[in-house]
Amino acid sequence: MKSKKPCFEKVILSIVKIYLGAYCDMVDRFAVKIAYLGTNYHGFQRQKSGVKTIEGEIFYSLTKLGIIDKLPKARYTAAGRTDAGVHALGQVIAFDSLKQEIHLDELNHCFPDDIFAWGLAKVDGDFNARRHAQKRTYRYFIPFAGENLQLMEKGLSCLLGTHNFEKFCKKTNNLPSGKPKSTILTLDVASVQLLEKNNLLMFEFASESFLWKQVRNMVSMIRIIGRAILPISALQAALEPTLKMPKGGIRPVSPDGLVLYDVNYSKINFSPIEKKYLVEKELQKKISAYTSTLAVLDELKKSILTD
Secondary structure, eight states: OOOOOOOHHHHHHHHHHHHHHHHHHHSEEEEEEEEEOOTTSSOSSOOSTTOOOHHHHHHHHHHHTTSOSOHHHHTOEESOOOOTTOEEEEEEEEEEESSSOOOHHHHHHHSOTTEEEEEEEEEOTTOOTTTTOOEEEEEEEEEOOSOOHHHHHHHHHHHSEEEEOGGGSOSOOBOTTSSBOOSEEEEEEEEEEEETTTTEEEEEEEESOOOTTHHHHHHHHHHHHHTTSSOTTHHHHHHOTTSOOOTTOOOOOOGGGEEEEEEEOSSOOOEEOSOHHHHHHHHHHHHHHHHHHHHHHHHHHHHHHOO
16 A cells, blocks of 8 residues: 655645745734825826836835835735725735834825825734725715705615625726636625715715725716616616616716725724824815815806806
């Protein structure tokens, strides 16, 4: 009887796992909560040289500060990828650091004035910002145009739960591995609120994960229902792959009002920034600039459209 010898590949795999486990125990790995305005960027994810992205700016700063040198070695991960023009309050990145200590103030000093690091946590060596995320929350802000709130709330209630959201996303929706992502997802939160002070609608959606442009497409259809252009029954066609969509399909709303509001993890507590006045100064400058621009646009509107 032949003795059973362990497969060579399995032996190598076991050695690699032991090595990686030991390496993970030795390195200092951090998670950082990031906020940004996506207006001036071609999305979050890094692209070819010369294309300005949020991630590209973050990598540049981390490298400049000597926190990382090469991405593969840093085992960098991010909670999600936002499109061009989309903003974030609760984006989370994780990486192995060459330094035993890093500080949010030094990150903010190096980041551009529309990217902010505002939470820091030391995490386990195997922490993955994408895979370990338990819930992602998006909010969408858009001017109120007289939509029927009750109709929109009824439509949103139809989206809650587990459905096939294939018609609410782009066809080329793949995982980082390149494999097609399942379009069957569970939506835990789907709500709308009228912010009367600013005359804005605030939509909120929460799920473990989302599909490409899913939130913008859902907001688009719910607003159409709120205007009584389509009945709530049209959502049945949108959530059923075998049924035909209304003519024209769904066109996503603009990315301007979309923000990745939060990403939740188990047993991770982020320490806040210490010198908040430094970030406050930059934020106030942005608020003043946008307020001034809004005033100019309002004057243009009155001047051009007044008979």
